[in-house]
Structures are given as C-alpha cells and as structure tokens.
Amino acid sequence: DIQMTQSPSSLSASVGDRVTITCRASRRINNYVNWYQQKPGKAPKLLIYDASTLQSGVPSRFSGSGSVTEFTLTISSLQPEDFATYYCQQSYNTLTFGGGTKVDIK
Amino acid sequence: QITLKESGPTLVKPTQTLTLTCTFSGFSVSNSGVGVGWIRQSPGKAPEWLALIYWDDEKRYNPSLKTRLTITKDMSKNQVVLTMTNMDPVDTGTYYCAHRGGSGPTDWFDPWGQGTLVTVSS
Numbered sequence: 159d160i161q162m163t164q165s166p167s168s169l170s171a172s173v174g175d176r177v178t179i180t181c182r183a184s185r186r187i188n189n190y191v192n193w194y195q196q197k198p199g200k201a202p203k204l205l206i207y208d209a210s211t212l213q214s215g216v217p218s219r220f221s222g223s224g225s226v227t228e229f230t231l232t233i234s235s236l237q238p239e240d241f242a243t244y245y246c247q248q249s250y251n252t253l254t255f256g257g258g259t260k261v262d263i264k
Numbered sequence: 265q266i267t268l269k270e271s272g273p274t275l276v277k278p279t280q281t282l283t284l285t286c287t288f289s290g291f292s293v294s295n296s297g298v299g300v301g302w303i304r305q306s307p308g309k310a311p312e313w314l315a316l317i318y319w320d321d322e323k324r325y326n327p328s329l330k331t332r333l334t335i336t337k338d339m340s341k342n343q344v345v346l347t348m349t350n351m352d353p354v355d356t357g358t359y360y361c362a363h364r365g366g367s368g369p370t371d372w373f374d375p376w377g378q379g380t381l382v383t384v385s386s
C-alpha cells in the first residue's frame with residue numbers, strides 16, 4: 159500500500175492566518191490526491207480532488223497543489239468555521255488516507 | 265441532491281457477521297462512472313477505506329480486509345450492502361457509505377452518509 163504521511167499532525171492558528179498542510183506519498187501517485195475536512199461528530203467533507211480542483215461550493219480560500227509525491231492544502235485566511243481536522247486521501251491504487259491534521263484555535 | 269444513509273446493528277458480538285445497508289437517493293448506481301464506497305473510522309483515528317462497488321459491478325476491496333468483506337448492490341432498491349465477517353472489538357467504529365466522485369481512474373467520496381456507530385462487544 160501507498161502510505162500518506164501528513165504533517166503537521168496538529169497546529170494552532172488564529173483567524174486570518176494562512177495555513178499549510180502537507181501530505182507526502184511513499185511513492186509517486188501523479189495527482190490522485192483528495193482533501194477532506196471533518197468536524198467533530200460529522201462525516202468528512204470533500205474540499206479538493208485531483209490535487210488542485212476545488213469541489214463545488216467550497217470557499218475559494220481553500221486551495222490544493224502538488225504532484226508526484228508532495229501535496230499541499232492551503233487555507234489562505236483561516237475562518238472560525240475552518241477549525242477542524244483535515245485528511246488527505248490517495249486513489250492511485252488501494253485507497254488510503256493520511257493520519258490527519260487537527261487545526262485548533264491559538 | 266445526493267443523500268446516503270447507513271443502517272444496521274449498533275452492537276455485534278465477536279465472531280459475528282456485520283451487515284450494513286446504504287440507502288441512497290439522487291443518483292443511480294447503474295449510470296456510467298457511479299460508485300458507492302464504504303469507509304470506517306475508529307474513535308480518534310483516520311478514516312480507513314473498506315470497499316467500493318462501481319456501476320458496472322466491478323468491486324474493489326481493501327487488501328488487508330478482503331477475505332472478510334463482501335459488497336453488493338441492489339439497483340431496484342437504491343441500496344448497497346456491505347458484509348464483514350468474524351467481527352472483533354478492534355472493528356468498533358463509525359461506518360460510512362459515500363458516493364464515489366469522478367468518472368475517470370481516480371476515486372474520491374462526496375457526499376458521505378451521516379455514519380453509523382458499530383460496537384463489537386460480548
């Protein structure tokens with residue numbers, strides 16, 4: 159299986175901050191990476207698919223980039239509703255998720 | 265609008281077989297490119313993909329659980345069923361079904377059902 163190593167595992171930030179989360183794949187996966195947001199007690203919600211395509215209805219402050227083995231989710235200006243846990247997921251072969259990044263209030 | 269909802273037992277005993285049903289609306293699993301997946305999440309852990317069934321009845325399973333899993337679809341009822349045999353306490357968690365996005369080789373899930381908590385205990 160391809161391992162997805164997400165970093166950091168947690169971070170503290172303030173409203174308005176720029177936040178960057180990274181996922182590194184154990185081998186090349188082209189652009190087959192997706193990003194989800196999960197709030198406590200809720201199902202994950204798709205934010206970005208195919209590394210950089212913003213899902214319909216997702217605010218433009220979210221963006222994705224990267225290719226091959228290194229991928230990034232960026233929140234350009236953190237909003238109160240963005241405090242959550244974020245996961246990457248690869249679909250190059252057996253679907254696997256990263257370990258998650260919890261974003262909380264500084 | 266696409267919606268999915270999981271149903272099944274909340275408590276199963278070790279060694280028993282778990283059967284979960286995903287009932288969905290807003291799409292047809294017979295349409296090209298469509299799929300439904302199952303994903304579980306243990307408390308405080310990352311999601312773990314279990315299985316995926318496509319419109320053409322192709323099935324994919326997580327290799328680490330493949331011998332225990334079966335996924336089927338019933339187009340007439342708009343349902344996808346997952347069975348998992350030989351349940352163990354480590355299988356405790358929230359089980360989600362989700363609509364498979366995309367029409368090409370890549371798979372993502374959107375939206376997800378609300379999830380159903382399954383506890384394995386004697």
